[in-house]
Amino acid sequence: RALEAHLRAAPGVERVTLAGSFRRGRETVGDLDVLATARDGRACVERFCAFPDVARVAARGPTKATVALRSGLQVDLRVVAPEAYGSALQYFTGSKAHSIALRRMAQKRGLKLNEYGVFRDGRRIAGDSEESVYAAVGLPLVPPELRENRGEIEAAQAGRLPPLVCASDIRGDLHVHCHLDDPDLARTFCKAAAARGWAYLGLVDQASRLESAIAGGPSATADALARLPPEHAGVRVLRIIECDIAPDGALVLPDPLKAAADAVIGAIHSGFALTRDEQTRRTLRALQHPALRILAQPSRRLVARGEPYDVDMAQVIHSAAAAGVAVEITADPARLDIGDLDCGLAREAGVPVSLSSEATSPEGLADLDFALLQARRGWLEASHVLNARSWPDLDEWLRGADRGRAASAPE
Ligand SMILES: [Zn+2]
Incomplete structure (x- = not known):
């Protein structure tokens, strides 16, 4: 930059x-x-x-x-040259597979498309803008995030390119690391969220940290969380507890925390040596817990190391749909969990996807953009994104789905 x-x-x-x-x-x-x-x-x-x-x-x-x-x-x-800017931008943005498909379409129309422009019989007919390049082959502009030749050209031909979720759709972040017994820090986060035009913020504390930080048992915990402002700077505060999913799939969630929290996020933080089957069973069991609303880092993939998924994401997404649990895309560039292809699974199964910065400081809220890019690569629209919902809609989802599940699936 x-x-x-x-x-x-x-x-x-x-x-x-x-x-x-x-x-x-x-x-x-x-x-x-x-x-x-x-x-x-x-x-x-x-x-x-x-x-x-x-x-x-x-x-x-x-x-x-x-x-x-x-x-x-x-x-x-x-x-x-300015007249070749659009075609050069298209060419250097790629992907290769997308560009090859585009060139084939041009050939069928008797056109030649390369990094210098679009030509008919050696005469330039387009190329100063990307729009002009796509228009020359009869397509609307395809967003860069979709250019992987995974069906975007067919969708563009049919006029069915999705209106991808964008930054202005985001109303808040449901995974911001804060200490729930620190109201001042909470207010600082709220001010930063207000500056971004957000309506709500999910302040997340680790169940294990909170439990040891607050001595004095259940009533002290409830008191501490009650000191958090319900809203600040026009931003609603959600008290969210992040708890470990034990190797057997149980949620490590003490009752007083469960009672005091507005929502619960579950994540696997240890016990990575399990087999794929064991890991899948563990996650599926956690999804049955009536308090769980968002599953974080479901595949625990590490992008840089290119490790294979050690959990069956298709099964996880399917169960999340049945249980009314959302899955998360974290902005951590080393993880970006869930991946763009899993976004497609979530979209088809109707599982809401929560885009989160996992910020540990107010400046970190800007990292949500990385999760947003990943969501766009996964063809997600605003309607698929949990934190693109208005506050009343989110509030209803957090309460309503919970009730439905509590009735059908006793703890
Ligand atoms: Zn977290």
Whole structure:
């Protein structure tokens, strides 16, 4: 981002965009592609290579350069003519599979599509904007997050591209790490949430921490939680307890906490050595607990290590639907749990997805954007997202579904 600003400030540089898998919101970004339009390509390349964080210039030409930043990240710059900006942006955003499918559509119409534009008989007919490129092959603009050739082209052809959930749809965050016996910290979080235009905030405390922090038994716990303001700065406060799912699938949830909390989030924090079958059984049993409303980190995947799921997500989502439990996308870039493909399972099963920052400080609320990108890659619309609901709707969901389950599934 700093690099983007650095380039924009250069004289003669018109547009700067980060393209590549980064623009598609991919969880792992190997390198960064920067696209710029400028009257003077050489000057733009000079400016790019002079960025203070550049550790090494690997290659440099009149309209392109490759550098390595101090962080180790490789960044490629391309300077293109304004009339080719859209086609270059489309080309460098990818994905490869999506672009190949697009090129095939162009060929069928007797067009040639490449990074320089869309051409008929050698004459340019489109390319200055991405919209013009897609329009040339008869499609509306496809959002970058969907460009994986997973059905988005067919959906665009049929006029059925989903209206993806966006930042302005989000009304709050249901997984913010706070100490529920610290009203001052709670107020600080609320102010930050109000600044983002949010209506509610789920302040989450670990059951184990809270229990040991508050000596004096059940009444002391209830007293401490009662000192939290029900709302502050116009933001509703939800007192949420995060509890461990024991290896046998029981929720480690002391009664006084259960009674004092507005909602319960369950997560597996230990006992990772179980087999896939055992892990699935454990999660399915936890989903039967009448107090559980949100399942966090269901697949406990680690993106960077590329570990396979050790739980049957199709079964988990199916059971969550039956139990009326939401699943979570956490913004932690190392996890982004659940993944984009599991979002599709949740969407089809009607399981609400909660997008959470898991912030530990007010600044951390901005991290919710990472969960949002993941949700968009998973084709989620606002109606699929739990924290896109208005406060009355969320309140009703938290109460209503609970009652229904308590009646049919005794503890
Ligand atoms: Zn948590």
